[in-house]
Amino acid sequence: MRNPTRNGVDEEWRKNIGESNRGKTRSIESRKRYRESKLGEKNPNFKHGLRTGMPSRIGEVNHRVVSVTTLSELADVFCLTVPETGWFYANNVLVKNCSFCCINAPFQSHRYRMRKPDDVVAEILMLHEKYGVKTIKITDEMFVLNERHYTAICEGLVDIGDDLNIWAYARVDTVKPRTLSLMRNAGIRWLALGIESESKYVRDGVDKRLKHEDIARVVKGIQAAGINVIANYIFGLPDDDLESMRATLAMALDLNTEFANFYSAMAYPGSPLYDEAIKNGWNLPNSWNGYAQHGYETRPLDTRHVDGATVLKFRDDAFQIYFSSPKYLDMVGKKFGAAAPGHIREMVKRELPRRLLQETYAPRERVSAQ
Numbered sequence: 001m002r003n004p005t006r007n008g009v010d011e012e013w014r015k016n017i018g019e020s021n022r023g024k025t026r027s028i029e030s031r032k033r034y035r036e037s038k039l040g041e042k043n044p045n046f047k048h049g050l051r052t053g054m055p056s057r058i059g060e061v062n063h064r065v066v067s068v069t070t071l072s073e074l075a076d077v078f079c080l081t082v083p084e085t086g087w088f089y090a091n092n093v094l095v096k097n098c099s100f101c102c103i104n105a106p107f108q109s110h111r112y113r114m115r116k117p118d119d120v121v122a123e124i125l126m127l128h129e130k131y132g133v134k135t136i137k138i139t140d141e142m143f144v145l146n147e148r149h150y151t152a153i154c155e156g157l158v159d160i161g162d163d164l165n166i167w168a169y170a171r172v173d174t175v176k177p178r179t180l181s182l183m184r185n186a187g188i189r190w191l192a193l194g195i196e197s198e199s200k201y202v203r204d205g206v207d208k209r210l211k212h213e214d215i216a217r218v219v220k221g222i223q224a225a226g227i228n229v230i231a232n233y234i235f236g237l238p239d240d241d242l243e244s245m246r247a248t249l250a251m252a253l254d255l256n257t258e259f260a261n262f263y264s265a266m267a268y269p270g271s272p273l274y275d276e277a278i279k280n281g282w283n284l285p286n287s288w289n290g291y292a293q294h295g296y297e298t299r300p301l302d303t304r305h306v307d308g309a310t311v312l313k314f315r316d317d318a319f320q321i322y323f324s325s326p327k328y329l330d331m332v333g334k335k336f337g338a339a340a341p342g343h344i345r346e347m348v349k350r351e352l353p354r355r356l357l358q359e360t361y362a363p364r365e366r367v368s369a370q
Contacts, residue, residue: 121156135165144170154186161187172218180225192230198247228258236265236311240303249318264300264315309360323348
């Protein structure tokens with residue numbers, strides 16, 4: 001077997017090393033050596049707090065154990081516990097724990113667990129066969145993360161895939177072209193992507209990782225596989241200004257996905273962004289109604305550059321611009337039938353009443369994507 005450190009680790013090497021080690025248990029001494037190799041001076045790529053040579057994960061990975069769960073039987077475990085926001089590795093995938101997300105708040109921990117694929121397949125088969133259910137939303141916002149996990153689910157659904165209409169979530173940076181055909185055959189007709197903002201700096205406060213063209217390539221690849229895309233965008237993240245929000249809207253119009261959700265950034269209770277807002281004395285809603293994205297009392301966050309009313313106005317106008325776009329309506333008509341554009345036009349006639357905008361603005365002019 002060739003040395004993978006010289007030529008890179010390929011799939012064949014991973015498979016061979018996995019098979020050779022399957023079922024083995026590492027000794028305490030081996031685990032200690034591995035831990036020491038990843039920390040401080042014993043890591044040849046991480047000296048005195050500086051990276052040298054090949055990149056190291058030390059600066060990006062949280063190595064601290066924050067919880068241990070005892071299992072009653074032998075089982076595959078996909079459980080991540082991450083105490084704070086930032087980048088971390090999961091099954092060799094770099095994952096971003098977003099500051100504005102409060103999905104873990106009810107559980108009082110940053111934990112991600114996966115159900116056994118066989119159980120998921122059995123439940124969907126039961127719903128389909130017993131109750132005739134065909135349209136299903138998989139409410140796992142990291143469904144397309146662990147390839148072994150989600151492909152096992154898809155393989156179990158292929159036989160009834162033509163009769164299903166499944167909506168699932170994916171990350172732009174975890175979509176793999178080689179699995180798209182399988183997902184389509186399993187009945188997945190929609191993938192929702194968290195694009196958030198055109199500016200990677202606005203999203204993470206760091207240099208860009210995924211460029212506009214990278215996102216466009218992923219979206220086109222999904223659509224080429226026969227899967228529709230729901231793109232999710234957020235206006236009003238802490239570093240947003242009018243220029244960056246216009247860039248996000250321009251990107252949405254360029255990508256022209258089959259559907260799009262436009263959100264105002266909210267510091268939801270339970271999210272790290274909420275803790276930051278409390279610490280810094282930012283304006284927050286004074287009632288639960290103020291956190292409702294489509295509610296009359298909605299009160300988005302102020303950013304470092306514009307106030308919440310500007311963000312909300314931009315969001316509502318962006319919705320109207322996107323769904324009134326001739327390019328979008330033409331695409332919808334060709335893909336979903338001649339009646340579909342009429343339904344969209346009826347939707348955009350119903351503008352949302354907003355107290356904040358009524359108090360701040362005269363009758364509104366549309367924003368510009370230019």
